[in-house]
Amino acid sequence: MTTSTAPAVAHTRTGLAGQLTALGVEPGGILLVHASMRAVGPVSGGARALAGAVRDALGPGGTLVVPAFTPENSDTSPHYLDRVRGLDDRAREAVRAAMPPFDATTPAPSVGRLAEAVRLGPGAVRSGHPQTSFAAVGPSARSLLAGHRPDCHLGEDSPLARLYDARAQVLLLGTGFDTCTAFHLGEYRVPAPPRRTYRCVVALAGVRQWWEYEDVALDDSDFAALGADFARVAGPLVNTGPVGSSTSRLFRVTDAVDFASRWLPSHRDPVLCGTRG
Template sequence: MTEGTTLLVHAALGGTGLDACTLRDALLEVLGADGTLVVPAFTPENSTTSDAHLRQTAGLTPGARARFLDAMPAFDPATTPCPGMGRLAECVRLSPGAVRSGHPQTSFAALGARAEELVKGHPADCHLGEESPLGRLAGSGAEELMINVGFGVCTSFHLAEYRIPDIPGRLYRCVVSTAGRREWFEYRDIELDDSDFELIGADFPRERMREGKLGNAAAMVFPIKDAVAHAMKWMTEKRR
């Protein structure tokens, strides 16, 4: 990555010796005044249709489940944390000047020259498609940096799902804050499936990426458009 790059970062910093905010500052310095740092700020915990919610409520009695639903915090892009995305994502989200998209499940947070342009306006029925920040990142020549994580969490592969035919749709349901009121919100989108992402990544040509170390952590970086093109070809040929 070079000065002026737009960079989407996935990081799991546990055991790496890397401090989240120190890493944020180092990345911003490399990207320079014209660069932009983007992180996923996903919040599956606020949805009754997510795997995260199903794990949390497995085995609850009807009464306990009702109490759990009543206590679920409503998504507010200004305040809702994204604990499952790691310390770097939280550090970026909370940084002065950060901008976050408004999707109640798959929001992105960004810092830098193009932050507002890339993440503002994120329709609910487009988790990770062409009208999402991910679609804009792919179209802008952005790169994706993976730190201490594998292709199983490669968000870029999801954009490929929107570009292949006959992907089934499904209903999503989550709790949101609207004008200060807590309410349930339903919408339809494609059925996202990351179960084969490790296989897709294993076939990703190594000449399209750069690999190295950040502290004690393995890291790789690649153009998002290359990852999407590879995943689209793989899914078309090998997904049932």
């Protein structure tokens, strides 16, 4: 889901930075961003200029974090299942055989142009999870992304938990709550969350191999409804305003996660399977 209006001219880095500051992005803070360049509209300088605008609003002491997820190297992900739907066994195996193994340089096309501009930018670091890594730039980047356990997508041993501890902000830059990764940490914090098996291809010591592990069953299918209730109940805790041609939202990771961990048990069947990975 994206929200936008048609722009008259290309947006500038300076103008976007001013709008982000007006929205409430904190100088010196930590910010997790999910963005739709299409919703923001044309930007002079493209995704790199938009990333620069976010960093300008954060200032030199701030840290920008983005998802760098890679469902393309998994045969248990919705991305793979959509790709092989209708294929015979031989064709499916050919798709699996052609999947590139994850390493620190693996592209993350599914997370959008802004996130990729950050991942590829100077000074960026990336966490090591082969499916749900994060990229970040700024003074706190390395400490936030360190220790991302490969069998913990988005739980207590992931950057999301470090962002929670740091009371980071979340910016939905022209995207809807259906993209709000912070809600996944709430899934880990409900009593006895359902679990499932994940599988992906990785490069270990230069050798391509498949790796299977168990983790919480992630499901973002109801995040739009969860987010609508969060925005309604949280009220002033969710700042809403224009950034470029988009309507964007800004809030704390802590508020989103705490609300999700209360909302999910009463709105979900506890045996639902996950949809990510």
